[in-house]
Amino acid sequence: MIKLNKAHIQSVESIETKVRDFLSGNSLLDISQAHSDTDLFKQGYLDSYGYIELIKFLETEFQILFSDEELVSGNLNTFANVAHLVRTKLESAA
Amino acid sequence: MVFSSLNYLFFLPVVFFAYWLTSGSLRKVVLLIASYIFYMSWLPAYGLLLLAMTLFNYFAALFIDRYRGQKILLWLALSFNLLILAYYKYAEFLCRSFFTLISPAQKAFNFTAFHDNHVSTIILPLGISFFAFEFIHYCIDVHRGGRPIKNPLDFALFSSFFPSQISGPIKRYQQFAEQLSERKTLSQEDVSAGCGLIVRGLFKKVALADNLASITSVGMNNWHSLGTLDAWVLMVVFVWQVYFDFSGYTDMGIGSARLLGFQIPNNFDLPYIASKNLIEFWQRWHITLSTWLRDYVQLPMTGFRASRLRFNLATVVTMSACGLWHGAAWHFVAWGFAHGLILVATREYLQMVKASSALRQIHAQSWMVPVACLGTFLLVLIAQTLFLARSVPDAFHLLITMLTPCRSAVDLSVRALESPVVVPLILYAIWGLVFVEISWLPLAALRPIKEFLSANSARKAALYICIFVASIAFAPSFANPFIYFQF
Known part of the structure; x- marks a missing residue:
């Protein structure tokens, strides 16, 4: 993992935008209909394999590594939750 | 007792009034007794099975939490639940499949294998597939870092709650435990x-x-x-x-x-x-x-x-x-x-x-x-x-x-x-x-x-x-x- 400094930490909004862009390229549904707090699983934007692809994207794009506990606890079910967890990981890495 | 029976039509209002006329722990006791009456109305002996599984998983999760990182405790808990499920649900299937598999050898070498007829008389406990899955989820989630349910009454209610006991929905303990700790009021909604x-x-x-x-x-x-x-x-x-x-x-x-x-x-x-x-x-x-x-x-x-x-x-x-x-x-x-x-x-x-x-x-x-x-x-x-x-x-x-x-x-x-x-x-x-x-x-x-x-x-x-x-x-x-x- 590359050690980040505070200048690398992105805002929650910019993280959410990047995640939206990724999902809109990977989903047949219209992502613009989903709000920040929309449950991505319940609304069909993510299935279990889509979730794995999302995790791969987040770890590559933001150069972070999730623990299994973070991934199974339902922390990544909305754009807002994804962005907050990524930001927290970036802050702790800085 | 099933939801669409006349018995349930009388059972539910009685539970409803007894539940809302009591408060605090007594209310939970009312719900627990009602859940066991509901389950045991079918075959009373299997109430003991539910109770035994509840007690085992309650203590298993406490140990899993206390000795976190010891995977052996999780495996023991999972094995216990899966073995009970296998015994009641799959024993006959496994025996039948085994004897079908060895029947050519039986004919070729002219021997008779021991066949325990006891397995075909096992009665499947109602809802065991559902509550066994809830217990497995509970033990795994505690192993993954979740907080176990410390109150035995709350845990007994989680495992026996009659509206979801027989055919689900398969509950998650985090949401259920949170609701048990809430102060409930009867709402028109x-x-x-x-x-x-x-x-x-x-x-x-x-x-x-x-x-x-x-x-x-x-x-x-x-x-x-x-x-x-x-x-x-x-x-x-x-x-x-x-x-x-x-x-x-x-x-x-x-x-x-x-x-x-x-x-x-x-x-x-x-x-x-x-x-x-x-x-x-x-x-x-x-x-x-x-x-x-x-x-x-x-x-x-x-x-x-x-x-x-x-x-x-x-x-x-x-x-x-x-x-x-x-x-x-x-x-x-x-x-x-x-x-x-x-x-x-x-x-x-x-x-x-x-x-x-x-x-x-x-x-x-x-x-x-x-x-x-x-x-x-x-x-x-x-x-x-x-x-x-x-x-x-x-x-x-x-x-x-x-x-x-x-x-x-x-x-x-x-x-x-x-x-x-x-x-x-x-x-x-x-x-x-x-x-x-x-x-x-x-x-x-x-x-x-x-x-x-x-x-x-x-x-x-x-x-x-x-x-x-x-x-x-x-x-x-x-x-x-x-x-x-x-x-």
Whole structure:
């Protein structure tokens, strides 16, 4: 993992935008209909394999590594939750 | 005692008043006693089994939490739950499969193997597949870092809560424990929603599923005399019977929980009407089982960074296990395996669609939605032949009958049209058109009717009474057990 400094930490909004862009390229549904707090699983934007692809994207794009506990606890079910967890990981890495 | 019985009609109001007239821990004791009475009304001895499993898992989770990192404790807890499930549910199946496997050797070497007839007399405890899965989820989540339930009364309630005890929905302890710690007050909203769900579930079960069951049983009894049309009618009737039966049970369970101030997860979200592919179907059908399988079988098997190939293999294995969970027979395993294969094919197809702008454009057309929903329904229906049949060869026989022109000796379609289910089906379809929002149907013109009927409590109550009366009026003289009780 590359050690980040505070200048690398992105805002929650910019993280959410990047995640939206990724999902809109990977989903047949219209992502613009989903709000920040929309449950991505319940609304069909993510299935279990889509979730794995999302995790791969987040770890590559933001150069972070999730623990299994973070991934199974339902922390990544909305754009807002994804962005907050990524930001927290970036802050702790800085 | 079942939700659609006269006994439950007396049991639920008694529990409701006893529950709301008490408070604090006494209220929980009332609920626990009611849950055990409900469970033991079927076979009292199995109340002890539930109690033993509850005690074991309560202490197991405390130890798992205390000695965190010791995987052996988790494996012991999982083995205990799985062995009990295997003994009651799969012992006969395993013995039968074993003796079938060794029968050629028996003939060749002329020896007789010991065959314990005891296994064929084991009675399956009601709901064991459901509460065993809840215990497994509980132990795994505590091992993953969750806080165990310290209060034994709360844990006993989690494991025995009667609205979800026999056929789910499969609860998650975090949400349930949170609700147990809340200070509950009786709300008009809960009572109204609870009553609405109970009468809707009752209608689905007794007016629809039980009447459809009589058509299914004619088809089952004439399996080898069915014509092509009969075979299609049988499968259409059966898939709707399963839906009405199971979702009716679930509605009544969720409604009963709402009357006591609890929210338990939903299990169905228009699976036959709104699923555009099989992946979406499993996000809408038996939701709490499919999410359980995802979280405790598939993802632990693949990890979170799996390749697509590994993920696809895990999908087939998970769905085969899902089939085995439904019943201890090879045709259920084949049913799960078929679903696994179709899920993999669907995922691969969707990857192709994502990569091709031409396919993307086709899928963006508005007409694709109803076509995709109909296609998904047909796939589910064809796979369901393996679920209904008593063996894999029987299922293939039915499939061949469906796909090749055969003359009928039964006239199941005529019987279906003359069945008393026709009127309640029409009523249900009208109710669905008014109250259910389906994205691909232009139903906005019916919205004022829904708003009129839902405008105030008096109108809602009148509607519920009408549904209740209709349920009684259309109920057949015989009662069928809920299909998912056998699982």
